[in-house]
Amino acid sequence: MPSNPSKPTDSELEILSFLWQHGPSTVRQVHDFLAKTKEAGYTTTLKLMQIMQEKGLLSRTEEGRSHIYTAQVSEEETQQSLLGRFVETAFRGSAAQLVMQALGTHQTSAEELDEIRQLLDNLENNR
């Protein structure tokens, strides 16, 4: 586990996000997906992924003519790290404040709310 889950940039996060969802992929696959919502050339995505590989965020193996990239940082680990930073900078360290706002304005299903409630119970019991 890397001691420093170096903060990915927004662009890098988009790529990681795709890889977390779809597993090891080629640049083409990643790019075609990103291109749906984003204006960017193929070589831009390629370069980005190459750089991420140099940084250790991705690894790759050759597969015929192309390369297959794999995320080298886990989704949870990265979320955790980003979340910590975010709570700190945007919510002055108050996780509760963030939770309140998130619940207040974002769609959440009844099941999810129950899950959260259960988590709250656990937290209070283990106090």
Add this chain to the structure above:
Amino acid sequence: MPSNPSKPTDSELEILSFLWQHGPSTVRQVHDFLAKTKEAGYTTTLKLMQIMQEKGLLSRTEEGRSHIYTAQVSEEETQQSLLGRFVETAFRGSAAQLVMQALGTHQTSAEELDEIRQLLDNLENNR
């Protein structure tokens, strides 16, 4: 209310955060505070705040020789905007997922937990 709560950068957020907490302040006050945790020259902070003023993030009034800066975007509004973006990019749009992680790993007092529980109740009732 600005229709575009233009995303502040991390540095800008640090400054906004201070102003939200302490109210209208001079560059000196902001800088002295930031300097405790950050390595940066006075003119760097000054320039940053001048740019933020040009962008409309801050306003200022002259007060003798120095200027007093005031945040022109509210804390809630900004948090909301950043949160939305963050949920999207880091948590694939799942606010519940973010909430779970936040509660799981960040310190939260019993009072805060109760507050959250109450919010949950409200949400379920108004469904």
Add this chain to the structure above:
DNA sequence: TTGTATCTACGAATTTTTTCGTACACCTTT
């Protein structure tokens, strides 16, 4: 009045992130 401190203004250098053009290799089809 001569320094010293403290302010703003502002151009510009630096650093980081993002983007892309071009070269070249390899396959497949004509």
Add this chain to the structure above:
DNA sequence: AAAGGTGTACGAAAAAATTCGTAGATACAA
């Protein structure tokens, strides 16, 4: 074999964010 499509490599431009040096104004103390 030539042409067209699809890859990677890589330098470098462009854009964005951050940093700082220097100049000039003003107050205040020695």
